[in-house]
Amino acid sequence: MAFEYEYPRAALTVDCVVFGIDEGDLKLMLIQRKLPPFKGKWALAGGFVRVDETTENAALRELEEETGLKNVFLEQLYTFSAIDRDPRERVVSVAYYALVRLSDHEVSAASDAQDAAWFEIDEHPKLAFDHQGIVDLAHERLKNTLRYRPIGFELLPERFTLSQLQHLYEVILDTTLDKRNFRRRVLKTGLVIETGEVQKDVAHRAAQLFSFDKELYQKLKKEGFNFEV
């Protein structure tokens, strides 16, 4: 069944704000555009949505095509629809954001992108389109989400030290935290478990390695994370 008359169609795209953590530093994945407009400029990974895929699938597909990133957990951020946000014609874009461990994700430019690379969150080239606004909103959302949910765990290596976790929080929230209070609160959630192992090859006292209780995480997720870290 088709429409009785033709409605206007919008060009629909997706954009992906991918945050990465590298030893506790917050990075941002960008691609260099191979085609006009903004050819050669850095931008968010993304592209057009096909008629036989959801926006989320489009985001996953574009992310893999342009950066090589796979199996990324994407969360929908916002839909941008300013009339002149694309110089070519009217383009509406659904933005997603994601958090990945940098160590798990080597990146490789492909297809539509000349290059793909990680940048420091506060020190990256000027972005094409309205992408800076999208990044800012994603960063805000990330901060707010971190305050209410234990998302930090998804960003660290399988085994991590509590100092690494704290550093992660400090970087994302752009603040400093009290070490004792932080540890107390984190341990109280029960989401981190001692592995009995310690760091190796560090030039100081080796810290204990913890891992993340994924089962408990899933359980708490269902209940809506009614606590803070």
Next chain:
Amino acid sequence: MAFEYEYPRAALTVDCVVFGIDEGDLKLMLIQRKLPPFKGKWALAGGFVRVDETTENAALRELEEETGLKNVFLEQLYTFSAIDRDPRERVVSVAYYALVRLSDHEVSAASDAQDAAWFEIDEHPKLAFDHQGIVDLAHERLKNTLRYRPIGFELLPERFTLSQLQHLYEVILDTTLDKRNFRRRVLKTGLVIETGEVQKDVAHRAAQLFSFDKELYQKLKKEGFNFEV
């Protein structure tokens, strides 16, 4: 400048979940569809986005056309893109939600809608398309937002009693609250101010009427509402 080749175009719509408060009861605005598909069924107000308007403007326009509601504060909820969510063809929809005072908003069916009316939030007809899912998500979002921000004030008459405000919170959160603790917390925010007036024509002791400090609200809004009510 046009695209070098034709990208697929998606039919893009908006849907509006409008919550209303009537003496502290939470209602939902629905329209009865005049056209197929789902002709005669109840659904969210909404419709197609034109190429010369943002999704937000489309939502405002459709809301006014279909229900007569004007000057509503809409907040973007989520973009739905399941492939078969519309039986006609691929339609992506950007959903918005809003909160209005029922007393301010008489509704009137118009144009695309046969009828428009308020329903109890937990007692409304089966909805067309995937609209029930949209309503559920909006209700969840509403609850979460209420926990972190003083949105309740926008929903009551200019002058309201603290019991009305509490009732509102209880209805939205679907819980009961302790009267003394609630009052203490609300007053501590400084967002409600005594008007010196009291209720009239009530069959019991008249309650004091409060109003809402809009200036302070704007100020706190800029700072990100780092408190709870």
Next chain:
DNA sequence: TAAGGATAGTGTAGATTATACACTGAGTCA
């Protein structure tokens, strides 16, 4: 006009949680 019904309005004690704060321990390296 007195009694009853309805909602308004108020305080406190105890438990829990948040915050501020500084030193010792263990390992590496020169």
Next chain:
DNA sequence: TGACTCAGTGTATAATCTACACTATCCTTA
């Protein structure tokens, strides 16, 4: 072996949350 680096730990105070029950005021109606 001394210096450096980060790991790891406890407590006291303040702030906040929670649970809880009675009196006050106004209207209604018998």
